Amino acid sequence: MLCYSNGGGVLTALCLLCLHDAHASVTVYAVWYPNGYNSPPQVAQNGATIGGWFYLRLRVQPQSGYIISASVTQSTLAEQTDVHPVTPTSPTFQSTQPNPAYGDPTDNVVVLQSQQNLADRHNGQYRLDVTVQYTVSTGNPPPNDRQTFTEVASFTFNVLNLLLVDSRAEPYFVWKPDEMTGVAFSAQLQHAQAGTCTVKDIPQ
Amino acid sequence: MDDGTIAPAGVYVYRLGAYVYSSAPPDRDSNRSDYLFIKRAVDENNEPILYADYWGYDDKGTPADEFDDAFIYFIRWYSLYDTAHRNASAVRLVLFDPDVNPVGEWGLEAAPCIAHAGSADGLVAIPTDDDGDGLYDEDCPDGVDNDGDGVQNEDTAGAMHGLLFHLPTYLFSKSGEYRFLVYFMDEHSIDDKAHRTRVALGLNAQADMLPILWVGNDEYRATQFQIAWVRIPLEPPTLT
Numbered sequence: 001m002l003c004y005s006n007g008g009g010v011l012t013a014l015c016l017l018c019l020h021d022a023h024a025s026v027t028v029y030a031v032w033y034p035n036g037y038n039s040p041p042q043v044a045q046n047g048a049t050i051g052g053w054f055y056l057r058l059r060v061q062p063q064s065g066y067i068i069s070a071s072v073t074q075s076t077l078a079e080q081t082d083v084h085p086v087t088p089t090s091p092t093f094q095s096t097q098p099n100p101a102y103g104d105p106t107d108n109v110v111v112l113q114s115q116q117n118l119a120d121r122h123n124g125q126y127r128l129d130v131t132v133q134y135t136v137s138t139g140n141p142p143p144n145d146r147q148t149f150t151e152v153a154s155f156t157f158n159v160l161n162l163l164l165v166d167s168r169a170e171p172y173f174v175w176k177p178d179e180m181t182g183v184a185f186s187a188q189l190q191h192a193q194a195g196t197c198t199v200k201d202i203p204q
Numbered sequence: 205m206d207d208g209t210i211a212p213a214g215v216y217v218y219r220l221g222a223y224v225y226s227s228a229p230p231d232r233d234s235n236r237s238d239y240l241f242i243k244r245a246v247d248e249n250n251e252p253i254l255y256a257d258y259w260g261y262d263d264k265g266t267p268a269d270e271f272d273d274a275f276i277y278f279i280r281w282y283s284l285y286d287t288a289h290r291n292a293s294a295v296r297l298v299l300f301d302p303d304v305n306p307v308g309e310w311g312l313e314a315a316p317c318i319a320h321a322g323s324a325d326g327l328v329a330i331p332t333d334d335d336g337d338g339l340y341d342e343d344c345p346d347g348v349d350n351d352g353d354g355v356q357n358e359d360t361a362g363a364m365h366g367l368l369f370h371l372p373t374y375l376f377s378k379s380g381e382y383r384f385l386v387y388f389m390d391e392h393s394i395d396d397k398a399h400r401t402r403v404a405l406g407l408n409a410q411a412d413m414l415p416i417l418w419v420g421n422d423e424y425r426a427t428q429f430q431i432a433w434v435r436i437p438l439e440p441p442t443l444t
Contacts, residue, residue, distance in 0.1 A: 084394045119231045164222040166235040171403040198223045
């Protein structure tokens with residue numbers, strides 16, 4: 001398939017068709033550990049809620065041709081909020097092995113991933129925008145044997161890391177040993193991950 | 205308590221902390237501020253101020269008639285310190301009667317600070333340049349002498365305040381010891397994972413202190429928790 005934009009009407013149409021095909025070839029998903037790091041990871045699709053360490057993965061699978069290489073030329077990860085100014089980050093993606101357990105094909109695919117930990121950032125919704133450049137082998141004789149495409153993809157997900165919500169509205173408690181047998185503390189623990197959490201009560 | 209004894213009656217502040225050790229890196233959360241801390245103020249001799257200053261009565265110009273007295277005035281000394289050099293967002297005062305029942309709660313944001321010429325700046329938590337080198341907070345929070353001047357944590361005292369506030373006399377209808385709890389809210393919603401402003405824990409656990417002031421009918425004293433108190437005089441002075 002020739003995709004050079006040389007001004008010819010037919011070739012331009014082919015190019016647009018080719019870009020349209022290529023547009024469906026980058027898939028973004030996340031891999032996280034919903035039951036802790038000693039349990040199998042799971043795939044999280046667009047809109048999912050995750051927590052703890054996770055991987056953002058890009059599956060680059062051309063609709064035609066054979067993929068030679070792929071890389072991220074631009075990436076932006078930003079919290080989606082109007083409450084405060086947002087400082088986006090630029091995750092770095094590296095090539096990794098495709099994993100069929102995550103739905104990756106084993107042939108003609110490049111998988112890029114970036115390890116993330118947002119425990120020190122806000123719980124809330126985040127959006128990843130990436131620009132992926134990939135090169136495919138066209139099967140044509142040189143110099144038309146390769147074609148490079150650029151594709152933009154996005155992925156939205158929610159982060160819920162450990163959150164303690166104290167049931168007591170007052171920042172103190174009253175202790176009357178003559179009238180009380182003890183002081184009860186209760187708190188709601190919120191986390192996308194299931195697991196064991198240690199709670200400490202430190203009276204002062 | 206740890207030694208098997210029963211804690212004395214009173215008002216206690218506390219911190220709840222949750223920790224997930226199985227994650228990498230571990231995750232944690234707390235119901236108290238990680239940034240804002242209340243410290244005990246010190247006097248001109250660098251001694252901790254363990255008591256509240258009794259300021260006087262508003263006796264409406266009739267010192268012989270106690271029945272029309274309106275307010276009792278106090279000064280509460282403290283220091284605020286914020287590791288990120290942000291001021292507190294709110295300050296609340298809770299009054300407990302001798303039966304340890306809360307009888308009222310008020311905001312003290314507008315209270316004049318006698319340490320700063322009456323300015324309503326009780327929320328300011330900017331540290332002071334204690335060693336006078338023009339630098340602030342140079343060895344905090346790691347406690348290491350990073351600037352090599354041989355002094356550690358030299359500017360961590362925070363900003364000292366003395367808030368003047370008054371309470372209606374009718375609140376002090378019972379005889380016994382009244383407790384004042386003062387607590388502050390931080391201004392770190394942008395830093396908090398859930399956009400919360402959190403309450404600062406009163407005083408650090410190592411010092412084993414409480415930000416509680418007592419009003420009693422006894423002599424000045426400090427309990428094992430170093431709870432300060434102030435005596436209401438039998439002969440109230442006249443404010444001038």
